[in-house]
Amino acid sequence: MEELNERYQEVLYYIIEEYIVTASPVGSKFIAGKCSLNLSPASIRNIMASLEEKGYIYQPYFSAGRVPTSSGYKFYINSILKTKKISKQQKADMRSSFNISGKDIKKILWQAINLLSEISHYMPIVLAPERTYANLLHIEFIKLDKLNILVIMVFEGGFVENKIISADRDYKQIELSKYSIKLNEIINGHNIDELKDIIIEDIDKERESFFSLLNGIIFNFDLVKNEIDNENDYLFIGSRMNLFDEPEFSNYEKIKSLIKAFEDKRTIIKLLELTKRKEGIHIFIGSDTEWSDINGLSVITASYRSKKGFAGGSIGLIGPSRMNYALAIPTVNYIAKLLCDII
Amino acid sequence: MEELNERYQEVLYYIIEEYIVTASPVGSKFIAGKCSLNLSPASIRNIMASLEEKGYIYQPYFSAGRVPTSSGYKFYINSILKTKKISKQQKADMRSSFNISGKDIKKILWQAINLLSEISHYMPIVLAPERTYANLLHIEFIKLDKLNILVIMVFEGGFVENKIISADRDYKQIELSKYSIKLNEIINGHNIDELKDIIIEDIDKERESFFSLLNGIIFNFDLVKNEIDNENDYLFIGSRMNLFDEPEFSNYEKIKSLIKAFEDKRTIIKLLELTKRKEGIHIFIGSDTEWSDINGLSVITASYRSKKGFAGGSIGLIGPSRMNYALAIPTVNYIAKLLCDII
DNA sequence: AATTAGCACTCAATATTAGTGAGTGCTAAT
DNA sequence: ATTAGCACTCACTAATATTGAGTGCTAATT
Structure with missing residues (x-):
C-alpha cells in the first residue's frame, strides 16, 4: 500500500465518508466546503485527479463526481478509519x-x-x-422402529447432530442403551477423528454384537465432517x-x-x-x-x-x-x- | 358458483391456459384462432364481455385483452381443469x-x-x-457443565428437539442417566400434554431428588408446544x-x-x-x-x-x-x- | 336471430427530442 | 502553488410523437 500525504488522505477520507452516506459520486465543491484545508474546488480537483491515478477513486462517467474503489476502501480501513468505541x-x-x-x-x-x-x-x-474438531460429549442410540435407529451426537457447547442409521437386525431399546453407555465411557474428550480410530481399534473384542451400529456411526462421522452437507x-x-x-x-x-x-x-x-x-x-x-x-x-x-x-x-x-x-x-x-x- | 354454458367455459379455459403461459392479457383474436368453436373474434368479444360481467375476467385497462380474476381461477380449478396424471x-x-x-x-x-x-x-x-400431538419416544439428560443440562426430546418419526435447562445443583452425568431411564419408562406412547400431567402426578414420590429437572422439562414442554417460537x-x-x-x-x-x-x-x-x-x-x-x-x-x-x-x-x-x-x-x-x- | 366485417377509438409501451445542471479539465491570471 | 473563469460532457428528467394490439359499436351478412 502506497503512502499518501496528509492532504490526499483528508480528501480521500471525506470522499468515502460522504459516499457512505449518500451513495452518489462526490464532487470537488462539496469536499472544498468540508475540508479543513481551505482549498478551492479547483485545487481539490487536482488532488482528486491524482488520487484517481493511484487507483483509490474513479469516475463512473466523464464529469461525474468521484466514487471510492476497492483499494480506496482498503486504504481507508487500514490507514484512516478510526472505529467508534462501543460505550x-x-x-x-x-x-x-x-x-x-x-x-x-x-x-x-x-x-x-x-x-x-x-x-x-x-x-x-x-x-x-x-463439529470436526469439537469434542463429543455424548452419543445415544434410540430405536425408531425395527430397521431404523436414531443416533444423537452431542458436541461440547451443546450442539446436537442427529442421524438415522439402518440396523442389520431388530435391536431392543434396552440393548441400545447398553451400547450407548459403553460408547459414552470411551468418548470423553475426543473429537470424531480420534474416536473413529478408537472405535476401529479398541472395541474389537466384543464388537460383533453391535458391529453394524459401530459401522453406522463411523459412516456418520464422515457425514458430520462434511459440514457442507448440513x-x-x-x-x-x-x-x-x-x-x-x-x-x-x-x-x-x-x-x-x-x-x-x-x-x-x-x-x-x-x-x-x-x-x-x-x-x-x-x-x-x-x-x-x-x-x-x-x-x-x-x-x-x-x-x-x-x-x-x-x-x-x-x-x-x-x-x-x-x-x-x-x-x-x-x-x-x-x-x-x-x-x-x-x- | 354460477353455471356457465359450454361455449363460455371454453373461452374462459383458453384465456386462462394462455395467460398461464404468457402472463399478458389475452385478446379475442387469439382465442378465435385457438377455439374449436370456430367463431370470429367479434363473437368471442361478446362472450368475453359477458364473462367479464360475471366477474371471471377483467381488463387491466380499456382496450387491453382479458386477464383472469380470482373467481376465474377458482371456477377454472373447480370445474374445468383436468389435472395431469402422473405416470x-x-x-x-x-x-x-x-x-x-x-x-x-x-x-x-x-x-x-x-x-x-x-x-x-x-x-x-x-x-x-x-410436536404437540406427537408421541415422545425418548428423553435424555446430558450434562454440559455445572449449571447447564441439555435435554433431548425425541418424537415419533425421529424429530428431535433440544433445550438447555439450568440446574439447581451440580448433577453427575451418571445421576442424570438414571433419571433419563426413569422418565423413559413412563414415556412410551404419550404426547407432551399427557406427559405433563403424568409427571406432575405420578412421580411425586421421589421427585425431590430431581425436582428442578422435572420442572425444567415441563417448562420446556410449553416452549415446544409454541411452535412459532421455533x-x-x-x-x-x-x-x-x-x-x-x-x-x-x-x-x-x-x-x-x-x-x-x-x-x-x-x-x-x-x-x-x-x-x-x-x-x-x-x-x-x-x-x-x-x-x-x-x-x-x-x-x-x-x-x-x-x-x-x-x-x-x-x-x-x-x-x-x-x-x-x-x-x-x-x-x-x-x-x-x-x-x-x-x- | 345469430354472426361477422368494418371502423373509429383507447391507451400502454416505445422511441425521440429538448432542456437542465452538476461536475469536470484546462488555461490563464493571481 | 493556487484559483477564477469558461467551455464542455453526460446522466437525468420531462415533454412529445409514434405505434399497434385490442376493444366496443354499428351495420351488413348468413
Missing part, C-alpha cells in the same frame, strides 16, 4: 439482549444474528461451530431486507443477482471458513475474493470459539462496500466476543 | 429421489422441498411435523428464485414486497396450519386469504401424516396465481403421499 452502556445492552435460559446453541446464534441485524442494518451471517444447520443467514434497502441494490437485476448469490450458501460458507480459525476481524472488500458474483459488497467477519474447547465458528456482516465500517467493525468484534463468553 | 415412471423417479439412509426427518423434508422445486419451478414450503426449525422455505423469475414479479417494488412477506414466516405458518389437520389438497387463490400482503399469489397445500401416529405437518407450493395447476396439484399431492410413506 459501556451499549455493551451491557448487547449482553443483556441475549436470553440464554432454555436455549440451545442454535437459538443463541440466531439471537446474535438478530442483534447484529438491529444494530447494523446490514445482513448478518453466522457459521455454526465446526448447509441449513451450518450457515444461518439473517434478514435480507436491510441489504435490499440500500440504494445500490435498488434495481431489479441487481436484487435478483443478490438473491441468487445468497441462495447457494456454499460461497458464503467458504468465505467464513477461511476465517474461522483465525483471531480477530477480517474484512473482504468488493471483488477482493474469488466471490466475483457480486461486486459492491463487503464482508466483515470475526471468529468465535468456546473457551475450553476447540469448537468454533464465525460470524459476519455483509453490506455494501460503502458500509459504515466505523460502527460495523467494533460491533461484529464485540458480538463475537460475547459469543465466546456464552458458549 | 408410473414419474412416480418411481420421485420416490427414488428420496435418499433416506442416514437422514433425519429434517433432511428428508428438505429433500421434499428440493424435489418440489425442481418439478414445479415455484416456491415450495414445508411445515415440520407438529420458526427456523418449523417452517422450511425452498428456493425463492423460481418465483422471482416469474414476470409478474419483475419489478423492484413487487420483488421487495415479496421478500418482506416471506421474511416473516408467521403468515405462511398460519396458512399451512389451517390445513395440516385436513385431508387432501387445499388451494388458496390470490387475495382469498387474509394474507393481503401479496396479491397475485396462489398456494397449493397438502397435509402429510405418519401412519402410526398423530404427528403430521403440511407441504405447499407458492406460485403466481397463474400457476400451472394441472401439473402442480398432482405433484404436491403425490409428494405429500410419499412423505406419509417415508416418515
Whole structure:
C-alpha cells in the first residue's frame, strides 16, 4: 500500500465518508466546503485527479463526481478509519439482549444474528461451530422402529447432530442403551477423528454384537465432517431486507443477482471458513475474493470459539462496500466476543 | 358458483391456459384462432364481455385483452381443469429421489422441498411435523457443565428437539442417566400434554431428588408446544428464485414486497396450519386469504401424516396465481403421499 | 336471430427530442 | 502553488410523437 500525504488522505477520507452516506459520486465543491484545508474546488480537483491515478477513486462517467474503489476502501480501513468505541452502556445492552435460559446453541446464534441485524442494518451471517474438531460429549442410540435407529451426537457447547442409521437386525431399546453407555465411557474428550480410530481399534473384542451400529456411526462421522452437507444447520443467514434497502441494490437485476448469490450458501460458507480459525476481524472488500458474483459488497467477519474447547465458528456482516465500517467493525468484534463468553 | 354454458367455459379455459403461459392479457383474436368453436373474434368479444360481467375476467385497462380474476381461477380449478396424471415412471423417479439412509426427518423434508422445486419451478414450503400431538419416544439428560443440562426430546418419526435447562445443583452425568431411564419408562406412547400431567402426578414420590429437572422439562414442554417460537426449525422455505423469475414479479417494488412477506414466516405458518389437520389438497387463490400482503399469489397445500401416529405437518407450493395447476396439484399431492410413506 | 366485417377509438409501451445542471479539465491570471 | 473563469460532457428528467394490439359499436351478412 502506497503512502499518501496528509492532504490526499483528508480528501480521500471525506470522499468515502460522504459516499457512505449518500451513495452518489462526490464532487470537488462539496469536499472544498468540508475540508479543513481551505482549498478551492479547483485545487481539490487536482488532488482528486491524482488520487484517481493511484487507483483509490474513479469516475463512473466523464464529469461525474468521484466514487471510492476497492483499494480506496482498503486504504481507508487500514490507514484512516478510526472505529467508534462501543460505550459501556451499549455493551451491557448487547449482553443483556441475549436470553440464554432454555436455549440451545442454535437459538443463541440466531439471537446474535438478530442483534447484529438491529444494530447494523446490514445482513448478518453466522457459521455454526465446526463439529470436526469439537469434542463429543455424548452419543445415544434410540430405536425408531425395527430397521431404523436414531443416533444423537452431542458436541461440547451443546450442539446436537442427529442421524438415522439402518440396523442389520431388530435391536431392543434396552440393548441400545447398553451400547450407548459403553460408547459414552470411551468418548470423553475426543473429537470424531480420534474416536473413529478408537472405535476401529479398541472395541474389537466384543464388537460383533453391535458391529453394524459401530459401522453406522463411523459412516456418520464422515457425514458430520462434511459440514457442507448440513448447509441449513451450518450457515444461518439473517434478514435480507436491510441489504435490499440500500440504494445500490435498488434495481431489479441487481436484487435478483443478490438473491441468487445468497441462495447457494456454499460461497458464503467458504468465505467464513477461511476465517474461522483465525483471531480477530477480517474484512473482504468488493471483488477482493474469488466471490466475483457480486461486486459492491463487503464482508466483515470475526471468529468465535468456546473457551475450553476447540469448537468454533464465525460470524459476519455483509453490506455494501460503502458500509459504515466505523460502527460495523467494533460491533461484529464485540458480538463475537460475547459469543465466546456464552458458549 | 354460477353455471356457465359450454361455449363460455371454453373461452374462459383458453384465456386462462394462455395467460398461464404468457402472463399478458389475452385478446379475442387469439382465442378465435385457438377455439374449436370456430367463431370470429367479434363473437368471442361478446362472450368475453359477458364473462367479464360475471366477474371471471377483467381488463387491466380499456382496450387491453382479458386477464383472469380470482373467481376465474377458482371456477377454472373447480370445474374445468383436468389435472395431469402422473405416470408410473414419474412416480418411481420421485420416490427414488428420496435418499433416506442416514437422514433425519429434517433432511428428508428438505429433500421434499428440493424435489418440489425442481418439478414445479415455484416456491415450495414445508411445515415440520407438529410436536404437540406427537408421541415422545425418548428423553435424555446430558450434562454440559455445572449449571447447564441439555435435554433431548425425541418424537415419533425421529424429530428431535433440544433445550438447555439450568440446574439447581451440580448433577453427575451418571445421576442424570438414571433419571433419563426413569422418565423413559413412563414415556412410551404419550404426547407432551399427557406427559405433563403424568409427571406432575405420578412421580411425586421421589421427585425431590430431581425436582428442578422435572420442572425444567415441563417448562420446556410449553416452549415446544409454541411452535412459532421455533420458526427456523418449523417452517422450511425452498428456493425463492423460481418465483422471482416469474414476470409478474419483475419489478423492484413487487420483488421487495415479496421478500418482506416471506421474511416473516408467521403468515405462511398460519396458512399451512389451517390445513395440516385436513385431508387432501387445499388451494388458496390470490387475495382469498387474509394474507393481503401479496396479491397475485396462489398456494397449493397438502397435509402429510405418519401412519402410526398423530404427528403430521403440511407441504405447499407458492406460485403466481397463474400457476400451472394441472401439473402442480398432482405433484404436491403425490409428494405429500410419499412423505406419509417415508416418515 | 345469430354472426361477422368494418371502423373509429383507447391507451400502454416505445422511441425521440429538448432542456437542465452538476461536475469536470484546462488555461490563464493571481 | 493556487484559483477564477469558461467551455464542455453526460446522466437525468420531462415533454412529445409514434405505434399497434385490442376493444366496443354499428351495420351488413348468413
